[in-house]
Amino acid sequence: MVSGGGTNLQAIIDAIADGRIKGAKIVRVISNKSDAYALKRAESAGIEGVVVSRKDHPDASHFNKALLEALDGCKPDLVVLAGFLVVLSRDIIERYRGRIINIHPSLIPSFCGEGFYGLKVHEEALKRGVKVTGATVHFVDEGCDTGPIILQKAVPVEEGDTPEILQRRVMEQAEWKILPEAIDMIANSKELFRN
Numbered sequence: 001m002v003s004g005g006g007t008n009l010q011a012i013i014d015a016i017a018d019g020r021i022k023g024a025k026i027v028r029v030i031s032n033k034s035d036a037y038a039l040k041r042a043e044s045a046g047i048e049g050v051v052v053s054r055k056d057h058p059d060a061s062h063f064n065k066a067l068l069e070a071l072d073g074c075k076p077d078l079v080v081l082a083g084f085l086v087v088l089s090r091d092i093i094e095r096y097r098g099r100i101i102n103i104h105p106s107l108i109p110s111f112c113g114e115g116f117y118g119l120k121v122h123e124e125a126l127k128r129g130v131k132v133t134g135a136t137v138h139f140v141d142e143g144c145d146t147g148p149i150i151l152q153k154a155v156p157v158e159e160g161d162t163p164e165i166l167q168r169r170v171m172e173q174a175e176w177k178i179l180p181e182a183i184d185m186i187a188n189s190k191e192l193f194r195n
């Protein structure tokens, strides 16, 4: 599930293509934004893209129902939130409990929770003056960034970093590595993924 540029999606597509992720394929990409570049990446890779936009639904409950239908319609074993900027409904979390993962651009429990998304995360890390930040892949539960942690990778903060520079480094050095790695672990490990 995506909302934006889809660089994390691309990292997954590439990792499947070059064998870093084994025994998995992307069955559908669901976006809540019809203009998300992630949809173009899906198309180029021959993956079905589906748009479920809040604007096309009268209220949150209809929107959430449509999201659930878009998920159920492709019968996924695993749901990957790869820059998906919508809080999942309780129904979705219950239906796919233990089978939804998210990538967050900080070392949880730092700089996470409500309001911490996108550049804001990196702005706050710079404001606090941390010397190390990173990314986290975790299972999704009802809370905001509270589910069990699967993988984390640290990234140094450097002198003169702007939020944009730091965001890019965290993506390159951490997000694009640990998200594919976590998917491979889940696809190939009975311990992490019981169902």
Ligand code: GRF
Residues within 6 Å of the ligand: 002, 003, 004, 005, 006, 007, 008, 009, 038, 082, 083, 084, 103, 104, 105, 118, 171, 175
């Ligand atoms: C990433 O920073 C991710 O950690 C966050 O949203 C961003 C998505 O970027 N959840 P992209 O769409 O994968 O390029």
